[in-house]
Amino acid sequence: MKVSRRRFILSSALVGGGVLIGYSATRPSKHRLANNELAKGGEHYVTSFLKIDPDNQVTIYVPHAEMGQGVHTSLAMMAADEMDADWEKVRIEQAPAIDLFANGDLIKGFAGEAGVPSFLMGLVNVSATKIAEIGNLQITGGSSSVRFTGDTAMRTAGAAARQMLIECAAQRWNVPADECTASLSYVMHSGSEQSLTYGELASDAALLEPTTEPTLKDRSQFNIMGKAISRNDIPAKVDGTAPYGLDYHSDDMLYAAIRMAPVFGTKLVSVDASAALSRRGVKRVVELEDSVAVVANSYWRAKEALKLVKTEFETSENDSISSADIAARFDAELASSNGSKDFEQGDTDDAIAGAADTIEASYRVPYLSHAPMEPMNCTVHFHDGKADLWTSTQDALGIRGRVAKIGGLDENDVTHHFSYVGGGFGRRLPFTWNVIDHATLIAKEFDVPVKTVLSREDDMQQDYYRPAVHSNFKAGFDSYGNIAAWHNRFTGPIQVAGAAFIPYDIKNQSIRVVDGETHVPIAAWRSVDHSQQTFFTESFVDEIAHRTGINPYQFRMNLLLRHPRHRKVLEVAAEAAGYGQNLPEGHALGLAVQESFGSICAEVAEVSIGDDGQPIVHKVTAAIDCGWAVNPDTVEAQVESGIIFGLTAALYGEITIENGRVAQNNFPDYEMVRMADVPEIEVHIVESGEALGGLGEPATPPIAAAVTNGLYILTGKRVRDLPIRKHDFSKPASLAAV
Amino acid sequence: MAKFKVNGVEHELDIEPEMPLLWAIRDELGMTGTKFGCGIASCGACTVHVNSSAVRSCVLPVSAVEGQDITTIEGLAFAANAAGTSGINDNSAPNITAVQQAWIDHQVPQCGYCQSGMIMAVSSFLASNPNPSDADIDAGITNVCRCGSYPRVRKAIHSLAIA
Numbered sequence A: 001m002k003v004s005r006r007r008f009i010l011s012s013a014l015v016g017g018g019v020l021i022g023y024s025a026t027r028p029s030k031h032r033l034a035n036n037e038l039a040k041g042g043e044h045y046v047t048s049f050l051k052i053d054p055d056n057q058v059t060i061y062v063p064h065a066e067m068g069q070g071v072h073t074s075l076a077m078m079a080a081d082e083m084d085a086d087w088e089k090v091r092i093e094q095a096p097a098i099d100l101f102a103n104g105d106l107i108k109g110f111a112g113e114a115g116v117p118s119f120l121m122g123l124v125n126v127s128a129t130k131i132a133e134i135g136n137l138q139i140t141g142g143s144s145s146v147r148f149t150g151d152t153a154m155r156t157a158g159a160a161a162r163q164m165l166i167e168c169a170a171q172r173w174n175v176p177a178d179e180c181t182a183s184l185s186y187v188m189h190s191g192s193e194q195s196l197t198y199g200e201l202a203s204d205a206a207l208l209e210p211t212t213e214p215t216l217k218d219r220s221q222f223n224i225m226g227k228a229i230s231r232n233d234i235p236a237k238v239d240g241t242a243p244y245g246l247d248y249h250s251d252d253m254l255y256a257a258i259r260m261a262p263v264f265g266t267k268l269v270s271v272d273a274s275a276a277l278s279r280r281g282v283k284r285v286v287e288l289e290d291s292v293a294v295v296a297n298s299y300w301r302a303k304e305a306l307k308l309v310k311t312e313f314e315t316s317e318n319d320s321i322s323s324a325d326i327a328a329r330f331d332a333e334l335a336s337s338n339g340s341k342d343f344e345q346g347d348t349d350d351a352i353a354g355a356a357d358t359i360e361a362s363y364r365v366p367y368l369s370h371a372p373m374e375p376m377n378c379t380v381h382f383h384d385g386k387a388d389l390w391t392s393t394q395d396a397l398g399i400r401g402r403v404a405k406i407g408g409l410d411e412n413d414v415t416h417h418f419s420y421v422g423g424g425f426g427r428r429l430p431f432t433w434n435v436i437d438h439a440t441l442i443a444k445e446f447d448v449p450v451k452t453v454l455s456r457e458d459d460m461q462q463d464y465y466r467p468a469v470h471s472n473f474k475a476g477f478d479s480y481g482n483i484a485a486w487h488n489r490f491t492g493p494i495q496v497a498g499a500a501f502i503p504y505d506i507k508n509q510s511i512r513v514v515d516g517e518t519h520v521p522i523a524a525w526r527s528v529d530h531s532q533q534t535f536f537t538e539s540f541v542d543e544i545a546h547r548t549g550i551n552p553y554q555f556r557m558n559l560l561l562r563h564p565r566h567r568k569v570l571e572v573a574a575e576a577a578g579y580g581q582n583l584p585e586g587h588a589l590g591l592a593v594q595e596s597f598g599s600i601c602a603e604v605a606e607v608s609i610g611d612d613g614q615p616i617v618h619k620v621t622a623a624i625d626c627g628w629a630v631n632p633d634t635v636e637a638q639v640e641s642g643i644i645f646g647l648t649a650a651l652y653g654e655i656t657i658e659n660g661r662v663a664q665n666n667f668p669d670y671e672m673v674r675m676a677d678v679p680e681i682e683v684h685i686v687e688s689g690e691a692l693g694g695l696g697e698p699a700t701p702p703i704a705a706a707v708t709n710g711l712y713i714l715t716g717k718r719v720r721d722l723p724i725r726k727h728d729f730s731k732p733a734s735l736a737a738v
Numbered sequence B: 001m002a003k004f005k006v007n008g009v010e011h012e013l014d015i016e017p018e019m020p021l022l023w024a025i026r027d028e029l030g031m032t033g034t035k036f037g038c039g040i041a042s043c044g045a046c047t048v049h050v051n052s053s054a055v056r057s058c059v060l061p062v063s064a065v066e067g068q069d070i071t072t073i074e075g076l077a078f079a080a081n082a083a084g085t086s087g088i089n090d091n092s093a094p095n096i097t098a099v100q101q102a103w104i105d106h107q108v109p110q111c112g113y114c115q116s117g118m119i120m121a122v123s124s125f126l127a128s129n130p131n132p133s134d135a136d137i138d139a140g141i142t143n144v145c146r147c148g149s150y151p152r153v154r155k156a157i158h159s160l161a162i163a
Helices: A036-041 A071-082 A105-110 A118-134 A145-173 A198-205 A234-238 A299-306 A323-336 A348-353 A396-407 A434-443 A456-461 A530-548 A552-558 A564-577 A632-651 A703-715 B021-028 B073-083 B098-105 B115-128 B134-140 B150-160
Strands: A008-013 A019-028 A043-052 A058-062 A090-094 A180-183 A186-189 A194-197 A254-260 A268-272 A282-288 A291-296 A310-313 A340-345 A357-365 A377-383 A386-390 A414-417 A450-453 A469-477 A483-491 A508-514 A588-596 A599-609 A615-625 A680-685 B002-006 B009-013 B047-050 B053-056 B069-071
Touching: A008 A145, A019 A145, A019 A198, A043 A145, A043 A198, A058 A071, A071 A090, A071 A145, A145 A180, A145 A186, A145 A194, A145 A198, A186 A198, A194 A198, A234 B098, A234 B115, A254 A299, A254 A434, A254 A456, A268 A282, A268 A291, A282 A299, A282 A434, A291 A299, A291 A434, A299 B021, A323 A469, A323 A483, A348 A469, A348 A483, A348 A508, A357 A530, A377 A396, A377 A434, A386 A396, A396 A414, A396 A434, A434 A450, A469 A530, A483 A530, A530 A552, A530 A588, A530 A632, A530 A703, A552 A564, A552 A588, A564 A588, A564 A599, A564 A615, A564 A680, A588 A703, A599 A632, A599 A703, A615 A632, A615 A703, A632 A680, A632 A703, A632 B150, B047 B073, B047 B115, B053 B115, B069 B073, B073 B098, B073 B115, B098 B115, B098 B150, B115 B150, B134 B150
Parallel strands: A058 A090, A254 A450, A386 A414, A483 A508, A615 A680, B002 B069
Antiparallel strands: A008 A019, A019 A043, A043 A058, A180 A186, A186 A194, A254 A291, A268 A310, A282 A291, A340 A508, A357 A469, A377 A386, A377 A450, A469 A483, A588 A599, A599 A615, B002 B009, B047 B053, B047 B069
């Protein structure tokens, strides 16, 4: 297929031979992150580069963070396949966080001392203007890496490289280019039986004007994409050598433990650090606006000494606020405000008034913490008017800019050093700055590297949370399963558009959002608004189905006639789960489906109630339509991961506010799904052949409703607020009428 | 002075006896394969072997391991080769054990941060129970993996079972 998007193909000779080929594009941002600052630019930059050395090694630079989603491998597969590289000779590296286009760092960073071709400078200037408008972002989020960067930048760069190498060989052999073919890092001419490696052609290819119309492969031509290829980051993750941000170590470094204002938004008033300063290894106590930090020659010494620091934080009007107060405020807001429009069509009030039957229900979910396994951390080393930076991040460029801003440096004087990310889930996106800002201010007082670490307790209490949300529904329907009206009011803010939208064929809809602002900081949390909105909408649809007496699967199918992809994943998941067939005694199946981030995921949960009255999730059968699968094993892994992440939230997840602060501390009171709770998970990939969808997030949204819909069939008890563990299932209600 | 062996190397450290072994390994010795996860022995990211038994090092004071043999993820293959329990039939000394190879074969890790502790826990668990049932695994492996690698951990463990 032809690439028809606006694009820049770049190429440059490398010192010592070889070629660097790159791609950059602007395209509309699909990100709507916690802070609107991100959305206002409306542009998302994607760049990619690949390098061919004279020894025929191909290096592919991936501009996204590897946090377990397998993106380094998937993106490299896309470039390597388009260029017909020999996968065995491909090396994958994360692109460093530098302004590739803004200031000639393309050449400094990738091409050594090689000169900048004049044609390239023109592109540099065009791009620099654009980048100045949006600020520097290198975000890994919104399940976007493969579907945007991969499907545009990586594939295009690879296709351009292939075309240039073929052209180069054709010139050398003085034959038409269309008589040459490329395979496994060789170009061959069938007529003369000549062949050259990419490495042998690379230096000459650098002299060619870059191609402007690279042709991408059709799926039938793929050699690497579509195969379950082992991830390149895994070997280092089984022998302890994979570097994470927290792992940076130098002999002269210092460590900071920090106590932040427990009530969000308050400031430090006074500190008595005398007892801490006399402790072994303690270097200094640093007072910041909202916190105090002890800096010592080991993290443990800093943390122990911090216990001896007496602090007073200012009082605030939020000091007495509890989760119950927030819930009451949300309910009052929902009762008094009609909110602002999310989606409206038809006349819902009229339709409800004229409906044969109506139903109402109120749902709610609590705040949630991200709790990535790698505690939040950031090491900064100020020296010689510059700074080095080590931190696990979903946005290396953004973090670099933030450290520069807080540290008073030019961003090009800040170097972010690569690390793997020990869990992101939204906690390591831009605008969740707390550890970054603190670490920078603390390190600024020293000339050695200072590593600031949030303990598990610190992070749980100083996160930017998935918002607590209340959502009220009304519907008008008839006994044949026609829903005439869908009326939904929920507390905001909306972080990602469309999460509350429903795919079902309902003529009159009114979906509006009311104010849900509190003093608790919020941010994107894996799948952003979809995790809560899918619990609400897929539960309420289930309630209507049960009231009509039509089974919830058929009920949904009837309302999805215009959504064949939704129908297909539901059908595949339901059939594989044995829906409608005999189940073991005391088991039931609940189901849910949601489209998010370009993929559609249906999940069927098989549940029962244990002897202790607690639910057991035996098996989850999922079907996902992500267009097509670049790396099927990674797709399965992400679906497994998304389900388990969502199951933790559904079963256990709850952050509560007491006296204005977070009441939870660590894993015992913010429990995780562990091995004993984990259901068998079966993943079916449905390849519709549509545009690539995301994978990091779409499996998280459906699981809560799938489980609670199953529990309703089993017990007659409708769970309308999470987590599930707050509910008592030991007294069986009458069985639901299904 | 705290004296103990890590991966066969004797260390004598001038540190407080109450310093948890985790921080002695990470900050004093600069060996970062062993991870800090929760600090309260709940998540298992810090799991190491003390005389071949899995322990959570974030709450274990160095005074409790005086003179003991400690194995971290970096030394797991070395220790297994020395004991002849690597599980890999190879005349050369392999760099990884059969457990680590199974982790690659089953593509277990995602973010990977918990996997050092997971592998240390599973290695010790399989040494005492070479053919575990699912219920044994549920009871014996209680480490937290936020990415949800559990189904693959289970498959990898079963693939290692000696019938």
